[in-house]
Amino acid sequence: xxxxxxxxxxxxxxxxxxxxxxxxxxxxxxxxxxxxxxxxxxxxxxxxxxxxxxxxxxxxxxxxxxxxxxxxxxxxxxxxxxxxxxxxxxxxxxxxxxxxxxxxxxxxxxxxxxxxxxxxxxxxxxxxxxxxxxxxxxxxxxxxxxxxxxxxxxxxxxxxxxxxxxxxxxxxxxxxxxxxxxxxxxxxxxxxxxxxxxxxxxxxxxxxxxxxxxxxxxxxxxxxxxxxxxxxxxxxxxxxxxxxxxxxxxxxxxxxx
Amino acid sequence: xxxxxxxxxxxxxxxxxxxxxxxxxxxxxxxxxxxxxxxxxxxxxxxxxxxxxxxxxxxxxxxxxxxxxxxxxxxxxxxxxxxxxxxxxxxxxxxxxxxxxxxxxxxxxxxxxxxxxxxxxxxxxxxxxxxxxxxxxxxxxxxxxxxxxxxxxxxxxxxxxxxxxxxxxxxxxxxxxxxxxxxxxxxxxxxxxx
Numbered sequence: 001x002x003x004x005x006x007x008x009x010x011x012x013x014x015x016x017x018x019x020x021x022x023x024x025x026x027x028x029x030x031x032x033x034x035x036x037x038x039x040x041x042x043x044x045x046x047x048x049x050x051x052x053x054x055x056x057x058x059x060x061x062x063x064x065x066x067x068x069x070x071x072x073x074x075x076x077x078x079x080x081x082x083x084x085x086x087x088x089x090x091x092x093x094x095x096x097x098x099x100x101x102x103x104x105x106x107x108x109x110x111x112x113x114x115x116x117x118x119x120x121x122x123x124x125x126x127x128x129x130x131x132x133x134x135x136x137x138x139x140x141x142x143x144x145x146x147x148x149x150x151x152x153x154x155x156x157x158x159x160x161x162x163x164x165x166x167x168x169x170x171x172x173x174x175x176x177x178x179x180x181x182x183x184x185x186x187x188x189x190x191x192x193x194x195x196x197x198x199x200x201x202x203x204x205x206x207x208x209x210x211x212x213x214x215x216x217x218x219x220x221x222x223x224x225x226x227x228x229x230x231x232x233x234x235x236x237x238x239x240x241x242x243x244x245x246x247x248x249x250x251x252x253x254x255x256x257x
Numbered sequence: 258x259x260x261x262x263x264x265x266x267x268x269x270x271x272x273x274x275x276x277x278x279x280x281x282x283x284x285x286x287x288x289x290x291x292x293x294x295x296x297x298x299x300x301x302x303x304x305x306x307x308x309x310x311x312x313x314x315x316x317x318x319x320x321x322x323x324x325x326x327x328x329x330x331x332x333x334x335x336x337x338x339x340x341x342x343x344x345x346x347x348x349x350x351x352x353x354x355x356x357x358x359x360x361x362x363x364x365x366x367x368x369x370x371x372x373x374x375x376x377x378x379x380x381x382x383x384x385x386x387x388x389x390x391x392x393x394x395x396x397x398x399x400x401x402x403x404x405x406x407x408x409x410x411x412x413x414x415x416x417x418x419x420x421x422x423x424x425x426x427x428x429x430x431x432x433x434x435x436x437x438x439x440x441x442x443x444x445x446x447x448x449x450x451x
Contacts, residue, residue, distance in 0.1 A: 010317070018283075028325040
């Protein structure tokens with residue numbers, strides 16, 4: 001084996017250069033750390049993607065209760081009910097997940113389209129689980145109440161149900177009376193609601209049952225400061241306001257005159 | 258300088274594992290890969306010539322610095338070719354040069370034309386070595402690289418995938434497209450000459 005650094009061989013050039021410049025191999029932890037960071041980024045992107053999916057699913061699901069407002073011809077409304085902010089976040093999360101997975105040691109073995117599919121399925125799958133656990137709804141309510149930037153970009157649906165000037169309000173029943181009840185509206189205001197003698201019920205089957213802690217929406221007219229006369233009261237499954245409390249144990253009234 | 262461990266009978270993988278604690282054994286890696294990588298670099302970037310040694314030195318230093326990063330699930334040759342390839346691509350980007358011809362010996366020319374099955378597309382035409390070299394030089398870097406790795410370096414699909422960090426299926430697609438590009442450029446050259 002040649003072993004002479006003075007000769008002009010590639011071996012001599014490289015070893016002399018390494019020696020003179022004091023070059024040393026990067027430590028093993030450097031490579032382990034890099035791999036861990038890449039996996040951490042992938043995990044973080046997955047978590048963000050799951051949350052974005054949960055919110056997208058929740059908001060899309062809530063749109064079902066706005067069937068009267070959504071018409072394909074009314075593009076403004078259609079545009080407002082699509083959860084763009086969360087879909088964009090989901091897209092970014094998928095992009096970074098795929099990018100991070102590609103950077104792992106074995107990542108290049110997989111075609112990008114498979115990694116995209118994996119990231120989407122994993123995020124949407126976990127998002128569905130989170131949504132089923134009520135995490136999507138809870139986070140949406142929290143953001144609507146606490147994050148000033150959120151309602152202007154995503155608060156169309158709650159706003160749609162809080163148009164007292166048009167006779168439409170929604171909230172949670174906090175106290176039941178024999179012919180009236182008190183409701184905490186989505187915007188935080190309290191209303192004492194009396195039932196109109198001409199009450200009608202166009203609620204879906206079973207959705208006219210209300211009681212303390214139940215989220216309701218109603219159609220009627222404001223009869224004074226904080227008082228309201230309702231013609232129709234149905235259970236509310238849309239966005240915004242506090243979560244439903246436990247089902248009423250005692251008194252409840254049916255949405256009939 | 259102390260005595261150097263005799264690694265003559267050790268595999269590349271065994272030697273690279275020793276490198277962080279015994280710098281001198283890295284000489285074995287240099288000896289084993291100097292000619293292979295020099296040839297590979299000249300095929301990839303024929304304009305290199307006088308810079309080959311500098312680039313080769315940079316590649317070996319990079320291999321030394323990253324010795325702990327060798328993925329033992331890979332063949333060592335794939336890993337060192339990957340480093341060489343990445344350095345070559347960086348060098349090409351930096352210098353913004355294009356090759357005008359590719360280094361190709363007589364035996365290599367025959368091997369290339371036969372194994373790449375390129376002659377089949379040119380039954381009526383006798384492939385000329387100089388023409389093939391010019392066509393290779395005119396090809397896009399991506400496609401020239403896969404043809405060089407597959408038909409001149411003799412790498413299999415898995416090794417090419419490991420070197421270029423692409424899936425095996427993509428390698429097959431790249432080779433297919435590279436052959437098409439080769440045929441297309443060769444036809445154009447031939448028509449211009451006629």
